[in-house]
Amino acid sequence: MREEELICQENYPHYQLINQVKLxxxxxxxxxxxxxxxxxxxxETRLRIICAILNTELCVCDLCELLQLNQSAVSHQLQLLxxxxxxxxxxxxxxxxxxxxxxxxxxxIKMALAxxxxxxxxNGAK
Amino acid sequence: MREEELICQENYPHYQLINQVKLxxxxxxxxxxxxxxxxxxxxETRLRIICAILNTELCVCDLCELLQLNQSAVSHQLQLLxxxxxxxxxxxxxxxxxxxxxxxxxxxIKMALAxxxxxxxxNGAK
DNA sequence: CTAACATATGAGCATATGTTCATATGTATA
DNA sequence: TATACATATGAACATATGCTCATATGTTAG
Numbered sequence: 631m632r633e634e635e636l637i638c639q640e641n642y643p644h645y646q647l648i649n650q651v652k653l654x655x656x657x658x659x660x661x662x663x664x665x666x667x668x669x670x671x672x673x674e675t676r677l678r679i680i681c682a683i684l685n686t687e688l689c690v691c692d693l694c695e696l697l698q699l700n701q702s703a704v705s706h707q708l709q710l711l712x713x714x715x716x717x718x719x720x721x722x723x724x725x726x727x728x729x730x731x732x733x734x735x736x737x738x739i740k741m742a743l744a745x746x747x748x749x750x751x752x753n754g755a756k
Numbered sequence: 757m758r759e760e761e762l763i764c765q766e767n768y769p770h771y772q773l774i775n776q777v778k779l780x781x782x783x784x785x786x787x788x789x790x791x792x793x794x795x796x797x798x799x800e801t802r803l804r805i806i807c808a809i810l811n812t813e814l815c816v817c818d819l820c821e822l823l824q825l826n827q828s829a830v831s832h833q834l835q836l837l838x839x840x841x842x843x844x845x846x847x848x849x850x851x852x853x854x855x856x857x858x859x860x861x862x863x864x865i866k867m868a869l870a871x872x873x874x875x876x877x878x879n880g881a882k
Numbered sequence: 883c884t885a886a887c888a889t890a891t892g893a894g895c896a897t898a899t900g901t902t903c904a905t906a907t908g909t910a911t912a
Numbered sequence: 913t914a915t916a917c918a919t920a921t922g923a924a925c926a927t928a929t930g931c932t933c934a935t936a937t938g939t940t941a942g
Contacts, residue, residue, distance in 0.1 A: 724909050
């Protein structure tokens with residue numbers, strides 16, 4: 631529909647390169663799923679929740695106390711994490727205990743942490 | 757300010773646990789930086805751009821062609837990636853070539869990919 | 883210098899997102 | 913069964929985000 635405006639004239643030499651990238655690239659559905667996961671990590675509150683239950687299971691009010699957030703906000707975020715199957719939960723009496731479902735998550739966060747720490751070194755943090 | 761409504765009565769037994777989590781947790785500033793990075797990965801367009809330049813440098817119009825997006829949208833996203841120092845760029849004549857700055861990024865994405873693929877197995881994808 | 887091209891950027895708009903408030907649901911205890 | 917407590921959830925609102933359109937900037941060729 632907008633071929634003419636999209637393709638700049640210089641990129642024909644890059645045609646092969648583009649095609650190669652296209653072939654080796656992650657398929658569109660995985661890409662969408664990837665961005666979904668990263669969305670979960672993208673909110674600070676959610677990330678704090680995730681980190682809090684990295685190695686421990688905690689109940690909702692523990693999380694409220696820890697993050698100093700009201701119960702509704704925490705529950706809404708947990709709802710999101712639950713429906714994305716990032717967390718599992720266990721009911722015990724009145725309480726509901728949440729924990730992480732997958733150990734990849736810790737690796738992802740550690741890797742990202744390494745990234746920002748390397749960034750610090752490279753930039754002005756000397 | 758809202759102590760009374762936040763702290764549920766049952767969590768006193770968890771007091772130690774909460775404190776332990778609090779102590780071992782990532783500090784607030786790093787947490788914010790982490791969420792910033794994940795925000796960058798959280799948009800599908802941006803993620804596609806990032807993946808496209810994982811191993812190759814590409815100019816803006818290559819990206820437009822590859823992602824079938826208009827130049828303005830791509831440039832805006834590149835602007836974001838640039839100001840977050842996730843990408844580097846190199847001007848050559850009229851063109852500007854973008855590439856990634858950091859190899860952690862690939863690891864992060866690969867890890868996340870592993871997560872979603874494991875999720876597939878675990879769920880109905882048989 | 884002018885025209886054409888590649889990229890950048892500001893404004894405006896529509897949509898998505900996170901929080902709060904009010905209330906519902908579910909569980910234990912008196 | 914009634915009450916208190918822990919959690920979940922819907923609605924409303926304010927803010928953030930991503931895209932588009934128009935235009936600016938910078939570069940090369942004629």
